[in-house]
Amino acid sequence: MFLKMEEVGKTFNDKQKESFEVFSGIDLDISENQFVSLLGPSGCGKSTLLSMVAGLEEVTSGSIKLEGNPIKKAGPDRGMVFQQPSLFPWLNVKENVLFPLKGQWSKKESEERADRFLQMVHLSRFKQSYTHELSGGMQQRVAIARALAMDPKVLLMDEPFGALDEQTRHILHEELMKIWQETQKTILFVTHSIQEAIKLSDRVIVMGTRPGRIIADFYIDIPRPRKRDDEKVIEMERKVMDLLEGEINKVLKEELSHEVSH
Amino acid sequence: MKLAIKRIAFLVIILGIWQLVFSAGVFEDIVFPSPVKVSTALYEGFVDGDFMKALGASFRHLFMGLSLAILFGTIIGVLLGKSKQADETAGMYLIALQSIPSIVWVPLAIMLFGFSEFAVVFVVVLGGTFVMALNVRTAIHSVPPQLVRAARTMGTNGIPLFFRVEIPSSIPYFMTGIRLAWAFSWRALMAGELLSNGPGLGYSLRYAQDYARMDQVIAIIIIIGVIGAVVDQIVFSRLERNVRKRWGLAKS
Numbered sequence: 001m002f003l004k005m006e007e008v009g010k011t012f013n014d015k016q017k018e019s020f021e022v023f024s025g026i027d028l029d030i031s032e033n034q035f036v037s038l039l040g041p042s043g044c045g046k047s048t049l050l051s052m053v054a055g056l057e058e059v060t061s062g063s064i065k066l067e068g069n070p071i072k073k074a075g076p077d078r079g080m081v082f083q084q085p086s087l088f089p090w091l092n093v094k095e096n097v098l099f100p101l102k103g104q105w106s107k108k109e110s111e112e113r114a115d116r117f118l119q120m121v122h123l124s125r126f127k128q129s130y131t132h133e134l135s136g137g138m139q140q141r142v143a144i145a146r147a148l149a150m151d152p153k154v155l156l157m158d159e160p161f162g163a164l165d166e167q168t169r170h171i172l173h174e175e176l177m178k179i180w181q182e183t184q185k186t187i188l189f190v191t192h193s194i195q196e197a198i199k200l201s202d203r204v205i206v207m208g209t210r211p212g213r214i215i216a217d218f219y220i221d222i223p224r225p226r227k228r229d230d231e232k233v234i235e236m237e238r239k240v241m242d243l244l245e246g247e248i249n250k251v252l253k254e255e256l257s258h259e260v261s262h
Numbered sequence: 263m264k265l266a267i268k269r270i271a272f273l274v275i276i277l278g279i280w281q282l283v284f285s286a287g288v289f290e291d292i293v294f295p296s297p298v299k300v301s302t303a304l305y306e307g308f309v310d311g312d313f314m315k316a317l318g319a320s321f322r323h324l325f326m327g328l329s330l331a332i333l334f335g336t337i338i339g340v341l342l343g344k345s346k347q348a349d350e351t352a353g354m355y356l357i358a359l360q361s362i363p364s365i366v367w368v369p370l371a372i373m374l375f376g377f378s379e380f381a382v383v384f385v386v387v388l389g390g391t392f393v394m395a396l397n398v399r400t401a402i403h404s405v406p407p408q409l410v411r412a413a414r415t416m417g418t419n420g421i422p423l424f425f426r427v428e429i430p431s432s433i434p435y436f437m438t439g440i441r442l443a444w445a446f447s448w449r450a451l452m453a454g455e456l457l458s459n460g461p462g463l464g465y466s467l468r469y470a471q472d473y474a475r476m477d478q479v480i481a482i483i484i485i486i487g488v489i490g491a492v493v494d495q496i497v498f499s500r501l502e503r504n505v506r507k508r509w510g511l512a513k514s
Contacts, residue, residue: 054415076417086412089510090430099426100416132510150416 002186003030003053003154007062010048022048023212024061028205030188035180037189037197039240040207041248046190047158048212053188054080054156066153076100079147083159085139087131093142094118094127100150117145120179137168141175148183157189161196173199177224194240198233199226206240208247210254216243295477303477304484312466313485319461320451323379327386328447332440335391339398339439349399360396364389364450368457377459382451389450390443397439401432437505441498448490 009024022045030036038046051057053064055074064071066078087096094114101110118124121141131139140160147155161169177200180187191197197204198220206216218240222232277297283289284296295303307313342349342356367388371381405428413427455464463486470478506512 056411056414074414074417074419076415078415080412080415082408082412084408086406086408088409088427088430090433090508099413100418104417130508130510146416156415 001029002032002034002067003028003188004065005029005049005053005062006065008049008052008059008064009061010045010052010057011060021211023207026062026212026214028214030186030203032186033184034203035187035189035201036203036205037191037201038205038207039191039194039197039244040212041209041244041251042192043212043251044207044209044247045212046207050080050156050158050188050190053154054078056080076104076150077153078156079150079152079154080156081140081143081147081158081160083162085131085136085143087139087142087146089131091131092127093123093129093131093134096131096142097146097149100146104150113149113151114145117149118142120148120182121145121175135168137164137172140164140172144176144179148179148185153186155185155187157187159190159192162191169196174225176200194237194244195228198222198236198240199228204240206243209251215247216240292474293476295480299477300480300484303475304481307478307481313463313482316461316463316466317485317489319379320455320463323382323386323455323462324447324451327383327451328390328444330383330387331390331394331443331447334387335394335439335443336398336436338391338395340402342395343399343402353399356392356395356399360392363453364446365453367450368454371454372457379458382454382458382462385454386447386450389453390447393446394439394443397435397442398432401435401439402428404435405431434502434506434509434511437498437502441494441502444498445490445494448493452486 005026005028007024008026008028010022011019011024012022013019026049038049040046048057052059053066053071055071055078059071071078088099091099097114097118098110101113104110105113115124115127118127121144123138123141123145126134126138131142134142144160161172164172173196179185189197189200201220204216204218204220205214206218207213208215218236220236222230222236226233280297284294288294304313338356342353364385367385368381371384375381375384409427409431410423413423418426451462452464452467455462456468458465460466460469463482467479467482467486470476470482503512
């Protein structure tokens with residue numbers, strides 16, 4: 001398997017409080033070129049799992065292997081796009097995309113790659129702009145170009161369109177689909193939007209909470225581009241919704257009881 | 263343009279009141295010179311070259327003192343910013359040291375180094391170092407963790423991370439530190455020079471006082487005020503503003 005998670009668990013050890021187990025025993029196999037969404041209510045640990053694949057969080061138990069090599073720390077073979085664009089404000093758009101290429105590629109290759117990926121996200125005109133001069137959607141496109149430019153084996157996306165307005169999100173969905181088809185990257189995509197997950201993915205991993213775990217693994221076999229009013233899409237959404245409703249209620253109930261007891 | 267006219271008009275009114283009080287003879291001439299007399303003292307001071315010499319000496323002290331203050335302040339600030347251990351141990355004392363008015367260091371400097379120019383520079387260094395250190399510490403602490411995480415996913419760690427992310431990210435706070443270090447050093451400089459054996463603007467001020475030359479005293483106070491305002495506005499504030507704009511922290 002390309003990306004293999006075996007019995008993966010994560011426990012946060014807080015000095016003051018008792019340790020908190022986010023999830024344990026996560027098994028997941030992801031093959032190359034797959035577009036996989038991790039979908040679940042807040043608190044299910046989907047973002048934590050993604051950070052562990054990125055190498056930003058340590059694995060408490062089990063193992064995550066990329067092409068057979070266990071993941072120990074962050075590295076350029078796994079590109080990450082965060083919910084906040086996380087661009088460097090002191091660099092212009094092109095310099096941001098060049099940032100991870102320094103020392104990895106020759107100067108000429110770096111320039112070419114930066115230009116190519118900025119063109120892919122339709123930002124060639126804004127190469128010299130500073131990031132705070134761009135809109136949120138444009139900033140996120142720079143972040144995607146920056147992650148892709150270093151030619152990662154996997155592209156990790158942590159609710160990348162969560163902070164954008166509906167219109168912009170829709171446009172970026174289309175662009176991401178094109179980019180994915182063009183680059184043939186494996187994408188692991190975290191979201192809490194059922195529609196987003198079904199619209200984009202080959203496969204939707206539904207996660208539940210308390211304790212965090214995988215409750216379903218759907219293969220979405222609907223031809224692209226997927227229309228929102230496609231019957232199969234609607235049916236799929238309903239199926240996932242039914243599954244998640246129980247989980248969401250569980251979270252709500254717990255939060256309410258928490259409120260009452262305080 | 264309108265603003266400039268308003269400001270000039272305000273100055274003219276102040277000078278007018280000053281002249282009126284002088285003409286009314288409320289105070290003795292020796293403690294309350296006329297605007298004309300002060301202007302003459304200013305003019306003569308510059309023509310004689312006395313003020314220029316004093317200014318040159320003051321700027322020399324300031325340049326040496328401020329450079330060292332920025333250097334030491336940066337080293338201390340980076341140390342406290344990077345090491346939690348060091349910050350917990352010494353951070354509190356830094357705030358205490360920063361709150362000491364720089365004139366307090368003058369007796370210490372004189373006892374250590376005598377009435378020398380070095381004593382003046384020493385006071386200037388102490389005046390600027392602590393405020394610089396505090397701001398550099400804040401600068402290091404204010405690096406957004408999100409940017410560090412992003413850099414790590416791009417394979418940037420350790421020393422490259424420090425130079426390529428943490429330093430550039432903290433430049434705006436660093437600039438604030440430099441502006442404040444200048445302001446504190448400038449005040450410390452005057453305190454130090456006032457009690458020194460010269461040369462320097464502060465020394466000239468005391469010299470004028472010793473000879474009961476109120477016109478010169480006021481003239482020198484005006485020079486000190488004007489230089490302080492001009493250097494802050496034209497050099498440091500502008501520099502800080504430009505950096506903040508460039509870093510996207512201020513609306514252009």
